[in-house]
Amino acid sequence: MSPQISSQKCLDCPARTDEQCLADRTVKLSNYKPGQKGRIFQVCGDPDFRLRMMEMGFIRGTEVKVVKYAPLSDPMEFVIKGYHVSLRKDQAGDILMNEPEMAA
Amino acid sequence: MKGTMTRSITVALAGNPNAGKTTLFNAITGARQHVGNWPGVTVEKKEGVLHHGDLDVHVVDLPGTYSLTAYSVEEIIARNFIVDSVPDIVVDVVDASNLERNLYLAVQLLEMGVKVVMALNMIDVAEGRRIKIDQTTLSQLLQIPVISTNGKKRIGIDGLMDAAVATAESPQPAVIRRAFYYGTEVEEELSLIEEGLVKSGVTQESQSARWLAVKLLEGDEEIHKKIAEVSGRDGIFEQVDHSRRHLTDIFADPPEIIFTDARYGFIAGAIKQSVTTEPTDRVHLSETIDKVLTNRLIGPVILLVVLYGLYTFTFQGSEPLVKYFEAFFKWLGAAVTDIVPPGIVQSLVVSGIIDGVGGVLGFTPLIAFMFLAIAILEDTGYMARVAFMLDRVLRGFGLHGASLLALMVSGGLAGGCAVPGIMATRTLKEPKERLATILVAPLMNCGAKLPVYALLIGAFFPGQKAPMMFLLTLISWSMALTAGKIIRSTVLGGPSAPFVLELPPYRVPTVRGLLIHTWERTWMYVKKAGTVILAVSILIWAMMTFPALPEEKVKAFTDRDENLTGAFLGNPEAGAFFKSEKDLESFEKFRAKAPTASKQALEKKNSNFVALWRTLEELDKQEQDPGITITHSNLLDLAKAYDDYSKAKGVIAVELRTARLKNTIGGRVGVALEWVFKPIGFDWRTNVALVGGFAAKEVVVSTLGTAYSLGEIDPNESLSLAERLKGEPDWNPLMAFTLILFVMMYAPCFVTLVVIKRESGKWRWAIFAAVYTTVLAYCVALVVHSVGSFLELGTS
DSSP states (O other): OOHHHHHHHSTTOOOOOHHHHHHHTEEEGGGOOTTEEEEEEEEOSOHHHHHHHHHTTOOTTOEEEEEEEOTTSOSEEEEETTEEEEEOHHHHTTEEEEOOEEOO | OOSSOOEEEEEEEEEOTTSSHHHHHHHHHTTOEEEEEOTTSOSEEEEEEEEETTEEEEEEEOOOOSOOSTTSHHHHHHHHIIIIIOOSEEEEEEEGGGHHHHHHHHHHHHHTTOOEEEEEEOHHHHHHTTEEEOHHHHHHHHTSOEEEEBTTTTBSHHHHHHHHHHHHHOSSOOOOOOOSOOOHHHHHHHHHHHHHHHHTTSOOOHHHHHHHHHHHHTTOHHHHHHHHHSSSOHHHHHHHHHHHHHHHHHHSSOHHHHHHHHHHHHHHHHHHHHEEEOOOOOOOHHHHHHHHHTOTTHHHHHHHHHHHHHHIIIIIHHHHHHHHHHHHHHHHHHHHHHHSOTTHHHIIIIIIIIHHHHHHHTTHHHHHHHHHHHHHHHHHTHHHHHHHHHHHHHHHTTOOHHHHHHHIIIIITSSBOHHHHHHHGGGOOSHHHHHHHHHHGGGSOBTTTHHHHHHHHHHHOGGGHHHHHHHHHHHHHHHHHHHHHHHHHTTTOOOOOOOEEEOOOOOOOOHHHHHHHHHHHHHHHHHHIIIIIHHHHHHHHHHHHOSOOOHHHHHHHHHHHHHHHHHHHHSHHHHHHOOSHHHHHHHHHHHHHGGGSOHHHHHHSOHHHHHHHHHHHHHHHHHHOTTOOOSOGGGHHHHHHHHHHHHHHHHHHHHHHHHHHHHSHHHHHHHHTHHHHGGGTOOHHHHHHHHHHTTOTTHHHHHHHHHHHTTOSOTTOOOOHHHHHHHSTTOOHHHHHHHHHHHHHSOOOHHHHHHHHHHHSOHHHHHHHHHHHHHHHHHHHHHHHHHHHHHTOSOO
């Protein structure tokens, strides 16, 4: 998928490479390790997906913690706003996070 | 009719999935519930009535939703009910331990301008997590009554109903809420759209105009369609398009995102003011359990063990009850045979109705046990973990984590039904994955196939019920997944859809909830057996009865029979014992009933008959075990002669039965199909059963029952169908296994095909489903039959 197509699909959210994220000091949620937590920088992806994620509480500034990976390393389990939810890795890749802090 | 009119109000129960809404509904309505479907869809609609003071309170349980966006069919149903049926009050069931996300739905309900009472449910769980909720503040912020409840312990139910009734009855309208202020730019556009709506006469009421304006600005297709139905509103849509573009330019985000952000902003404020959470180092029990149950290594092992345990529970647990049910129908058939004189009526009632419906209803306990096990998995929260662990696998086959639930409902755990399963795919928004799931769902082991499996496994693999069911589940899954993969990479190529799955905390289910769940589903099965199956049983019976064999052909058999009897009675010893043919007939009757008769009853009978019967019994045992000595040796010669006579008579009866059946419509269809099914070892009787199974899979059992019991010489013979099949020379374990696989995979029943058509919108998908499954079934059966015959596996 080329960056141009994505930027047309999602107005404020060009597909980012890991290098770009590094430049922004943002990390894809899919790169978080179990036990790490951090705050949402931005939710990317197509508008339907973004809306669904936002309705489930994935709003900028919200804290997300990675609980674990499924037995086959995918999907991932998170705690957000006090409940547990599971997303596939590629979807979690559409959620940009600030740099993680280790959970206490 | 009552003398005085009782006033009634309608209460709609809304709430997130996993917020304890069903438990609360059960607590409110008790056993007075009615389960049906929402019009046009098979999403369950639960209703109940209770008396509160002098009021009849009609409670409607809306589907559990996270939001009221038109994302899934559940959301559309919930929203349409509130908009179209206008309940007097909406009770929003909220999980107190997960308040923030649950409030999102509450905010959307408030925006709709309906009267809302909040049930702050599972407050005990919240307290356990050191979450303190200031109910008064929350109530003031939302401007609605907030009542804490515990559905499980039935605490706060009366208070909730009091508040609901009081709010519904209060003349005060729902608060016109401008509390959700979306900012100057958004508000400007909203009022432009509202103005257009009021002007064009779509709505007069300001609250509903506001809600419609918000929905239109959010780009809601459902609302767009509804308003478009009223002609001449183009001006509104132009305004909406203009406003959307305008706001998107300003905020660099489409309006629906801005609204969602704003709602959560409001919620965050409300939470800050009304909730205090003490930090706690305590790890929740649920998370500890989850660490084990979804552990990378142990998790999948436990999953397999759980599934295996489920079969053991279902099949072995229900076995005694199934036997009672079968015995009951056997007894009923025998009783009717005694009362009703032989002829077409007796045949209709015994062979058509009792054998047909009884064969299906006999499995009711098994179905109930299965539903109970599934209800336990669902209510504890383990089902979501199953989807979590298996999603990676399913995705590999072009399906979706949510496909798993649809496949589970279709019979992934054996005992579901493809009809609701296919309906459950509506939660899948991605059309390709949804269609693929619809197309493979009929391959699962639905409840209607279970009687077929149970019959054949019981007859041919008696010691291996649980392992066989386990094997069949694995086969059905691998077939469905392979078919899914092929369909998704050929007819339906394309990328995957989003997967958002909540993993609710583990909960101990309530016995009451489990029983209600199990009862409802089992009752639906029984109702189906009572209606569709009854009609189909009678139809099949007629197909297997008419046209009758011509007189002269029957006469050939009766002549042979009479010659045989004459020859037997010509034997001097027999002639001395049986004075007449009548005597012989009454002995036959006596012999049929003797095994079940009591000792006292036997003593009252003709002592000669008893002695001969005992000798015959001993002779029978001696055949199997030559070591047994015969005590009544004075009757031995007679007994041997009678035994030969009786067996020869049996052969004639079987030949007549076969000739009769072959002559009927059903028999002719079966014979006509024989060249097709010969390579996989099915004879015409099986073919008839398979044709009948197209009406509903369980009919395979009743048709086999009819096929093998019709025209029987002695209706009192108490062999069950399983025993009878075992005795048939053509039947062996390989044949049984091939038939099981064929029934598992071949064309879905016509109800399912109708649903596939409805859900996919095109007959060609239904036809595709029927054709590909039958071809698949035939190929698999051919391979199994050929390989099995070649290796001589299960052929004896």
